[in-house]
Amino acid sequence: MTKPTALVTGGAGFIGSHCCLDLILNGYNVVVIDNFVNSSITAIEQIEHITGGSITVYAIDVADKDAVDAVLAEQPVDVVIHFAAYKAVGDSMNRPLEYYTNNVAGLLNLLNAMGDAGIKHLIFSSSCSIYGDALELPLTEDSPAGPTNPYAQSKWMCEKILVDLCSRFPDWSVTALRYFNPAGAHESGAIGEDPAGIPTNIVPFLTQLAAGRHESVQVFGSDYATPDGTAVRDYIHVMDVVEGHRLALEVGPVPGFRRYNLGTGVGTSVLELIREFETVTGQAIPYQIVERRPGDVPELVASPALAQADLGWTARRTLTDMCRDAWNFQEKHPRGYKDILSLKETS
Ligand SMILES: NC(=O)c1ccc[n+]([C@@H]2O[C@H](COP(=O)([O-])OP(=O)(O)OC[C@H]3O[C@@H](n4cnc5c(N)ncnc54)[C@H](O)[C@@H]3O)[C@@H](O)[C@H]2O)c1
Numbered sequence: 032m033t034k035p036t037a038l039v040t041g042g043a044g045f046i047g048s049h050c051c052l053d054l055i056l057n058g059y060n061v062v063v064i065d066n067f068v069n070s071s072i073t074a075i076e077q078i079e080h081i082t083g084g085s086i087t088v089y090a091i092d093v094a095d096k097d098a099v100d101a102v103l104a105e106q107p108v109d110v111v112i113h114f115a116a117y118k119a120v121g122d123s124m125n126r127p128l129e130y131y132t133n134n135v136a137g138l139l140n141l142l143n144a145m146g147d148a149g150i151k152h153l154i155f156s157s158s159c160s161i162y163g164d165a166l167e168l169p170l171t172e173d174s175p176a177g178p179t180n181p182y183a184q185s186k187w188m189c190e191k192i193l194v195d196l197c198s199r200f201p202d203w204s205v206t207a208l209r210y211f212n213p214a215g216a217h218e219s220g221a222i223g224e225d226p227a228g229i230p231t232n233i234v235p236f237l238t239q240l241a242a243g244r245h246e247s248v249q250v251f252g253s254d255y256a257t258p259d260g261t262a263v264r265d266y267i268h269v270m271d272v273v274e275g276h277r278l279a280l281e282v283g284p285v286p287g288f289r290r291y292n293l294g295t296g297v298g299t300s301v302l303e304l305i306r307e308f309e310t311v312t313g314q315a316i317p318y319q320i321v322e323r324r325p326g327d328v329p330e331l332v333a334s335p336a337l338a339q340a341d342l343g344w345t346a347r348r349t350l351t352d353m354c355r356d357a358w359n360f361q362e363k364h365p366r367g368y369k370d371i372l373s374l375k376e377t378s
Contacts, residue, residue, distance in 0.1 A: 036060040036107050040093050040141065041114030043070035045224045046213055048078060050112060050273040052222060055084040057277055062106045066092045069227050073368035077221045093137040096144055103148035110152040110280060111145060113138065119231035120160065120326045123182035134185035142196065152284040154276055157207040159294065159331045161187040169334035172290050180326030197288035204284035211265035211294030211333050213272045215353035216360035223360025225367030233304065238361035241312045248316060250301050252323035261301035263330040265294040268348035278342040294333025295346040311354040
């Protein structure tokens with residue numbers, strides 16, 4: 032039997048690389064599109080090293096229609112998993128047009144190319160940020176959307192485009208997965224989270240801090256209506272997130288649009304996360320409380336019940352597993368993928 036082929040956009044990025052690894056280990060062919068704006072080819076090489084498989088990589092932009100057309104003409108793609116996007120809330124407040132262009136126009140270009148090639152099965156990376164200021168917790172897929180920043184708005188616009196596409200053309204099968212706060216790394220420590228520049232997500236910032244790359248971490252706001260005043264999020268291990276993608280694939284191309292929360296159902300405050308990280312690393316983590324960050328909301332916690340019922344998915348890993356695996360990657364590679372590159376240069 033021939034293996035199904037998944038085209039993974041943003042496949043060199045944090046979640047995309049873990050998804051590629053999991054798919055290869057589970058019998059898929061993987062083809063990647065990435066422009067490497069926030070990632071390194073070393074992530075792909077590491078995956079090939081662990082799995083003994085090979086990944087065809089196209090270093091192109093998803094917004095380049097001719098280039099995406101050429102990929103879809105060359106490769107026997109069964110399904111597209113679309114991770115490629117900009118993802119930082121704060122950055123999106125300063126660069127709204129870049130976020131709408133990359134995230135929304137990028138998706139439209141991809142959909143047009145897929146339609147032209149007759150490929151109509153898509154898994155889309157959505158985000159819990161679309162819920163905005165939650166009225167009721169935990170958040171279900173029916174909770175109202177209320178994006179509070181251009182990043183979240185861009186993801187919500189993408190979902191609306193996908194709903195309209197599927198209601199007009201029932202031969203499309205689209206699953207939007209709304210991730211809560213993915214973090215951690217593959218248990219091997221061979222791949223992990225290594226963003227370009229200073230991390231805007233707290234877990235990679237904490238791991239870099241523990242590796243000596245930052246002096247202290249800023250905690251944005253201590254006056255939220257949460258038990259300790261700091262923002263509460265539903266942190267989820269990246270391997271649980273990517274297993275959700277595989278289970279969504281295994282359901283097969285079901286006509287229409289579906290959306291699922293991928294979260295644990297457990298909220299953790301920023302201070303609780305810092306304490307857990309101190310325990311795992313055995314290091315004190317200096318922090319400073321600063322003003323709330325524009326665009327942030329107090330609390331986001333998922334109800335994962337629908338994904339469990341429909342996909343048979345549940346988050347299996349704990350907060351401790353997540354902190355330990357994130358630290359394992361960073362401890363092995365204090366400067367991230369640059370360390371692997373320089374090892375190769377000297378050998
Ligand atoms: N990490 C999170 O906290 C989180 C939470 C919810 C949703 N998401 C979504 O999940 C997806 C993946 O997130 P991530 O954390 O892996 O981010 P990431 O930045 O590590 O990965 C994104 C990848 O896409 C690539 N990319 C970006 N724009 C591109 C373009 N125009 N053409 C080709 N490649 C492009 C980047 O180089 C990178 O490799 C994103 O869509 C993000 O919005 C992430």
